[in-house]
Amino acid sequence: MKMRNVMLSLIVPAAAMGALITYGLVAVAVEVPKADIGSCAAYSGLPSGNHDTAGMMFIQAGAFTMGSERHQPEERFTHVVTVDGFWIDRHEVTNAQFKQFVDATGYTTLAERGLDPKTNPGLPKELLTPGSVVFAQPSNGPGRKISQWWQYVSGSNWRQPVSPGSSIAGKENHPVVHVAYEDALAYAHWRGRSLPTEAQWEFAGRGGRDGEDDWSSAFDADGKPIANTWQGIFPILNTQDDGYAGTAPVGCFRPNGYGLYDMIGNVWELTSDWYRAGQSREAATNPPGPELVSLRVAEGQTASRVIKGGSYLCSSNYCSRYRPAARQPQETNLSAAHVGFRTVLNRPLVTSP
Numbered sequence: 234m235k236m237r238n239v240m241l242s243l244i245v246p247a248a249a250m251g252a253l254i255t256y257g258l259v260a261v262a263v264e265v266p267k268a269d270i271g272s273c274a275a276y277s278g279l280p281s282g283n284h285d286t287a288g289m290m291f292i293q294a295g296a297f298t299m300g301s302e303r304h305q306p307e308e309r310f311t312h313v314v315t316v317d318g319f320w321i322d323r324h325e326v327t328n329a330q331f332k333q334f335v336d337a338t339g340y341t342t343l344a345e346r347g348l349d350p351k352t353n354p355g356l357p358k359e360l361l362t363p364g365s366v367v368f369a370q371p372s373n374g375p376g377r378k379i380s381q382w383w384q385y386v387s388g389s390n391w392r393q394p395v396s397p398g399s400s401i402a403g404k405e406n407h408p409v410v411h412v413a414y415e416d417a418l419a420y421a422h423w424r425g426r427s428l429p430t431e432a433q434w435e436f437a438g439r440g441g442r443d444g445e446d447d448w449s450s451a452f453d454a455d456g457k458p459i460a461n462t463w464q465g466i467f468p469i470l471n472t473q474d475d476g477y478a479g480t481a482p483v484g485c486f487r488p489n490g491y492g493l494y495d496m497i498g499n500v501w502e503l504t505s506d507w508y509r510a511g512q513s514r515e516a517a518t519n520p521p522g523p524e525l526v527s528l529r530v531a532e533g534q535t536a537s538r539v540i541k542g543g544s545y546l547c548s549s550n551y552c553s554r555y556r557p558a559a560r561q562p563q564e565t566n567l568s569a570a571h572v573g574f575r576t577v578l579n580r581p582l583v584t585s586p
Contacts, residue, residue, distance in 0.1 A: 273406065273481075273482045273483070273484045273485040274406075274482060276406045276482065276483070276484060277329060277405060277406060278327035278328060278329030278330060278405040278406035278407070278482075278483070279327070279329045279330060279333070280323075285424075285425055285578065286320050286578060288322055288323055288324070289320040289321060289322055289323060289578060290320065290321060290322075290323050290491060290492050290493060291318060291319070291320050291582045292316075292318060292319055292320070292321055292433075292436065292437050292491060293318050293582075294315070294316060294317050294318040295315070295316065295436065296313055296314065296315040296316075297313070297314060297316075297435075297436050297439060297443050298311050298312070298313055298314075298443055299311065299312055299313070299314040299432060299435055299436075299512065299558070300312060300512040300558055301446065301556070301558035301559075304553075304556070304558070304559065305554070305559065306510065306511065307510040307511055307560055307561075308511075308512065308558050308559060308560060309511055309512060310511070310512050310513070310514045311512070312512060312513055312514055312515060312516055312517065313516040313517075314432050314436070314516070314517050314518070314520060315516075315517070315518045315519070316432055316433055316436050316518075316519055317519055317579070317581075318581055318582060319429075319433055319577050319578065319579050319580070320577060320578035320579075320580060320582075321429060321433070321437050321493065321575060321576070321577045321578075322575035322576050322577075323484075323488075323492060323493055323494055324408075324483035324484055324493075324494040324495055324575065325408035325409075325483055325495055325499065325500060325502065325573045325574065325575050326408065326409055326417075326420065326573060326574055326575055326576065327405065327406055327407060327408060327409060327483055328391070328401045328404055328405050328406070328407055328408075328409045329405040329406065330409070330420075331391060331409040331412070331420060332405075334419075334420045334423050334424075337423070338419075338423060340416075340419055340420075342390055342391055342411070342412060342413065342416045342568070343413040343415060343416055343566065343568060344363060344364060344365040344389065344390040344391065344411045344412075344413065344568045345363055345390045345392075346363060347361055347362050347363035347364070348360070348361045348566060353566065359385065359387065360385055362387045363387065363388065363390070364385055364386050364387040364388055364389050364390070365385070365386065365389045365390055365411040365567075365568045365569060365570070366383050366384070366385055366386070366389075366567065366568070366569040366570065367383070367384050367385075367386045367389050367394075367395060367396070367569075367570045368382055368383065368384075368546060368570050368571065369381075369382060369383070369384045370382065370468060370469070370471075371468055371469070382468045383569075389411060389570075390411050390568075391409050391410060391411045391412060394410055394411055394570060395570075404480070404482075406482040406483055406484075407480045407481070407482055407483070408480055408483060408495070408499060408500045408573040409573055410480065410500055410568075410569070410570050410571065410572060410573050411568045411569065411570060411572075412503075412568055412572070412573065412574065413565065413566060413567065413568040414503055414538050414563070414565040415565065416568070417503050417574040418505075420574075420576070421574075421576045424576055425578070426576040426577060426578045427505065427576065427577055427578075427579065428503055428504060428505040428574060428576060428577070429504050429505065429575070429576070429577040430504060430505050430506055430519075430520065430521060430522060431504045431505075431506040431520075431522055431539045431541065431560065432517075432519070432520050432522075433504075433577055434502065434504050434541045434542075435541065435557050435558060437491060437493055437496065438489070438493075438496040438497065438541065438542060438557035439489075439490075439557045440488075440489030440490030440491045440493065440496070441489075441490035441491060442490060446556040446557050446558055450497065450555075450556065451497060451498060451555050457474070458474050458475035458486075459486050459487060460475070460486050460495070460497050460498030460499070460555060461475055461477050461480070461481040461485070461486065461495070461498040461499040461545045462475065462497075462498045462543065462544075462545060462547050462548065462555050463545060463546055463547060463548035463551075463552075464548070465548065466548070466550055467546065467547075467548035467550055467551040467552070468546075468551070477545060478545075479545055479570075480499060480500060480545060480571075481495075481499055481545070483495055483499070486498070495542075496542055496557065497542050497543055497555040497556060497557065498542070498543055498544065498545060498547070498555045499542075499544065499545060499573075500542075500544050500545070500571050500572060500573035501540040501541065501542055501543065501544045501561065501563065501571055501572045501573070502540060502541050502542050502572075502573060502574050502575055503538055503539075503540055503563065503572065503573075503574040504522075504538060504539045504540065504541055505521075505522065505538070506521070506522030506523070506538060506539040507522055507523050507524070507525055507528055507536055507537070507538060507539070508528075508536070508537040508538055508539045508560070508561075508562035508563075509522075509523045509527070509528055522539070535564050535565060535566055536564075536565065537562035537563055537564045537565065538562070538563055538565060539560050539561070539562065539563075540560070540561050540562070540563040540572060541557070541559065541560055542554075542555065542557075542559070543555030543556070543559060544571040544572075545571060546571050
């Protein structure tokens with residue numbers, strides 16, 4: 234998705250637009266039928282257990298080749314990265330989990346508050362009102378352009394994801410969306426966790442595999458979807474072969490080699506790294522990403538964080554970034570209908586003597 238400071242020509246401001254998984258301390262990968270619609274419907278969206286690693290998987294320390302030389306320029310260059318062991322959520326943070334946080338703290342998201350015009354000079358008034366960015370399948374009707382598939386919808390937020398009056402009722406087990414970076418970070422801190430670094434996320438996303446990845450990993454050998462992406466010609470035709478036009482409940486598709494669900498597709502996931510086009514050439518251990526002072530940010534723009542994994546809007550003809558090495562920038566002061574997150578806990582695995 235284009236960011237706010239370069240997407241004004243694409244956003245059409247609008248006031249409105251008419252197998253139960255059990256988690257334990259030692260997680261066990263559960264095979265979920267491929268794109269079996271409804272197979273994950275019984276899951277409440279809340280992992281069982283009250284311990285601080287409920288719903289998480291421990292990823293053993295290791296080394297991998299980060300980045301890609303085969304795909305997009307921003308993914309270059311490949312380099313060897315070593316990471317310490319860490320815990321990571323087995324699925325994206327759900328609406329049910331985020332509601333727990335809001336109910337406990339009274340937190341109000343950025344989309345519900347709106348931007349401060351003093352710190353965001355130059356933005357049109359309608360983009361300063363509380364709201365968020367929503368996908369609207371384009372048409373060639375009057376006043377519409379085929380390239381305009383984003384609308385800034387006043388009143389849209391995590392509770393009302395499409396427009397004012399819409400609801401997440403019945404979607405408690407879907408990933409929470411319309412969360413900006415500060416919202417995701419607030420949730421993570423409430424849980425006593427943090428957001429993953431890009432290196433942690435990519436290491437986990439690869440599921441134990443190293444080397445180059447490919448967009449075809451969203452499909453099985455027979456060409457059937459094994460992740461929630463866009464099938465057809467984006468943005469005009471979605472055949473919904475995977476059973477979903479938008480977000481899917483977490484855990485509907487088979488997990489990766491580490492037992493993690495939806496590491497590609499469903500929603501883009503925020504990381505803690507500041508975004509800079511391109512990767513380092515140097516080997517690194519636990520890289521935290523570039524420092525903010527090292528970024529070149531044009532006047533009137535804001536710095537972005539790295540998002541990973543692609544979303545239900547990524548197709549083979551557009552985006553095709555539902556790959557572990559793929560990366561995109563996401564402005565910190567913007568939320569959208571296809572961006573969510575998961576958390577990590579940087580603590581060693583403790584085993585009983």
